Amino acid sequence: MKTTSPRSAVMVPPRDAFGASPPRGRTQWPGKAGSTGALGWALGALLALATSSALAQATPVGLWQSIDDATNKPKAEIRIRESAGVLTGVVEKSLAPSESPNCDLCTDDRKGQPKLGMEIIRGAKKAEGKDVWEDGKILDPDNGKTYTLRMTPLEGGSKLQIRGYIGPFYRTQIWVRVQ
Secondary structure (H helix, E strand, O other): OOOOOHHHHOOOOOOOOOOOOOOOOOOOOOOOOOOOHHHHHHHHHHHHHHHHHHHHHOOOEEEEEEEEOOOEEEEEEEEEEEEOEEEHHHHHHHHOOOOOOOOOOOOOOOOOOOOOOOOEEEEEEEEEOOEEEEEEEEEEEOOOOOEEEEEEEEEEHHHEEEEEEEEEEEEEEEEEEOO
């Protein structure tokens, strides 16, 4: 004679991934009223797509507005581009008057060249395993100094921390994404 366990005859509500039962009175069976079904999957897919596009902006590539250290006002728009894993940045637009339209204090191939259209970021590369771009150089065309560069996207890529080093000393600016 075969006996069955009394438990096998009882219908047991489903458990979640952590082994917990749903709250009493709110049993949700697949495909029944109260389950998320296709709507839940669609909302989940939409959320994943929105998140991935936001994360795609966590890169220095794009158009940025630099902020003047002295006045705390927008100074210029700089376009950062990537080519073969290396970033460069060019002044696309001046937003504040400058004493000189040319880089008279520059000491390299940019000496005497117009600041508008000038490449001020050269050679930055993404650090392995980090959302940081470094090992490049950045030029301040107002004083002609070249700094070792480190760029870090902030706030999901809406801001960019620009840090220029000369030896152990550094200067930091926060740029704001235009596009």
